[in-house]
Amino acid sequence: MPRTATTVRPYGDTTDDGMVQVSFTLPVPHGPLADGAALQLARKMGIDRPLLVHSKPIGRDFSFFVVYGPVVHEVDLDEIEVVEREYPLLTAKEANSAVSERLGRKLVVLGACIGTDAHTVGIDAILNIKGFAGEKGLEYYKELKVLNLGAQVSVPELVRRARVEGADAVLVSQVVTQRDAHLTNVKELAAELRAEFAEHERPLLVVGGPRFDPGTAAELGADRVFGRGTTPSDVASYLVHALTGAELTG
Incomplete structure (x- = not known):
């Protein structure tokens, strides 16, 4: 050729x-x-x-x-398709301002590792205030209410907490990949969220982990998939973009 x-x-x-x-x-x-x-x-x-x-x-x-x-x-x-970021990266101040102005309340984020996955390094890096790669986690954002449920959370329990807490977004980190457990777990969670919530009230399902392909969101039933190297500002900027409807610049 x-x-x-x-x-x-x-x-x-x-x-x-x-x-x-x-x-x-x-x-x-x-x-x-x-x-x-x-x-x-x-x-x-x-x-x-x-x-x-x-x-x-x-x-x-x-x-x-x-x-x-x-x-x-x-x-x-020329034949390769990649997921391009369609929104700007925001500072914590910019993200807080957008949430405050557009939602008029705190944006509720629920995070967990589901199934038998006990590896919380990923979800902690995104959510905990200590953060990752020099960036503070979502707990640092004053207009975000962050609830980190930790490891080995069952899908029914996560869906129940999403309802109780009024979650705007559910963040799931998966590291264990044996027999494609990470894919099975996410598909199960996506199905349960859609069964529990009407479409207009369903929280965003955001998935992350080193073995995920960002191009598989639709296949998994997720709204967004983040792969290796994701930082807290990546996730925060996406949540603000998706949940506030703001025409963001920056």
Whole structure:
């Protein structure tokens, strides 16, 4: 296929050499057979002339590999769809002013980690006043009422609290991804919120975590999905944009 100005390949030693390094585990006892299986898999993944640079047993029946080599694939940047931020980032002062002027009351935010997920680092980074990446969390915003329910909150309990507290937005952080538990939990919560609330009163469902794709909000039933590197101002600015209806500039 002819190359275009927007077509790119991975960079390893020299421009356009296509070099990548991948790691994976196979359910095969360590040995020559396992090594051969790893190389065959690498070729089927599109790695040309793969080099097996690391191989070791993991217990009796599994083997771990690191493979290095050039991929035959390339990426056309013009074909990639990304979620662009359609609102400006606001300072805490700007966000507070918009909420006060547009809502005339505090904006109620309910946060939790749902299901069996006990990893609260993400939700705490966004909500707690100590914040993340040099930014203070949503508790710092005087026009936001923030309730952090913590870890392992069941979906029915979170929906119940959303009703009791009059939540404008429900923020959910999910880190545990085994068997796509994070996706299942969010879909369940989205369905329960829609069953409990009329559409005009349903709180926004905002989801975050390092393994989420921001482009999957509609698929999950969420209003917004945030991925890696999200900061409190990202979330606060979105909430103000979505819930106040303000034509924001800044």
